[in-house]
Amino acid sequence: MSQQPPGRSTAPSPKRPDASMLLLTNVMEHSLDDGYAEASARRAAEGQAGMPRTLKAKLGFAACLVLAALVVTLGAAQARVAAPVLAKERQELIDRIDAETAAADTLASQVEEVRDDVSERQRKALQEHGGDQGELVALLSGATPVRGPGVKVVVDDAEDTAQGGGGARETSSFSDTGRVRDRDMQRVVNGLWQSGAEAIAINGQRLTALSAIRAAGDAILVDNRPLVPPYTVLAVGDGKKLGAAFRDSADGQYLQSLKDTFDIRTSISVQEKVDLPAAPSLIVRTAEPYKAADTGKGTS
Secondary structure: OOOOOOOOOOOOOOOOOOHHHHHHHHHHHOOOOHHHHHHHHHHHHHOOOOOOOOHHHHHHHHHHHHHHHHHHHHHHHHHHHHHHHHHHHHHHHHHHHHHHHHHHHHHHHHHHHHHHHHHHHHHHHHHHHOHHHHHHHHHHHOOOOEEEEEEEEEEEOOOOOOOOOOOHHHHOOOOOOOOOOHHHHHHHHHHHHHHOOOEEEEOOEEOOOOOOEEEEOOEEEEOOEEEOOOEEEEEEOOHHHHHHHHHHOHHHHHHHHHHHHHOOEEEEEEEEEEEEOOOOOOOOOOOOOOOOOOOOOOOO
16 A cells, blocks of 8 residues: 655744834834943943942032033023013014104105195196196196096906916016006007097006006006006096097907907996096106297287
């Protein structure tokens, strides 16, 4: 009877539950390096472990503790002394800022008073020396408030100004094509003048022959005063004719293309009555009235 060959396979030894984390297990079980453990055992065998045993060592240890306590105490005392000084300097700085701010506000108020006085004197001079045309000249120069029918044009940035098309608008300093730019407002104002507007104001800022519309970064300045959207343009004139003429003009079509292409929000409405303030002041430095030379000859 043939003997059955013995089996060659043996049952595998059971695996440790943490076999997949051998590195972490080794770190946890051998947290202290073997060299440190040997040095500690050697010092314990030589009697060098624990607190100092000799009087000299004990005195040195006590001196170190006293020195450490002294350093901590001095640091706390200096911090306590310096805290009121810093608080006092901070309060002095705040007081100076408040005082300078109040002084700047006072100066700004004085500037406004002087500007109003200059404007009033200009209006009186125009009325006294302008003859029958004095009021008309004051109105056309922006030196006096005006009221009458007109149109209201509102221009605002696109709702999502991060989106925008391409084209020529990307060549300016504005990174967002959905933002209203200074040249857009220039074209709106010029289009209204060309369409028959007699007086114009943007966000309550009256425009004159010397007004400038510029850009400073992403802000639009009118006579060096920053404006924020939406930009409301009020123009005095025959409302229906003025609105129709502006829509048909090249600048009105330009505004419509901004709305269609870049989603800039615009609206034009006829107003029965609009009120425009007077311009702050007109500062003329080089222009002088022209006076015809007196030839002494009578007219025939």
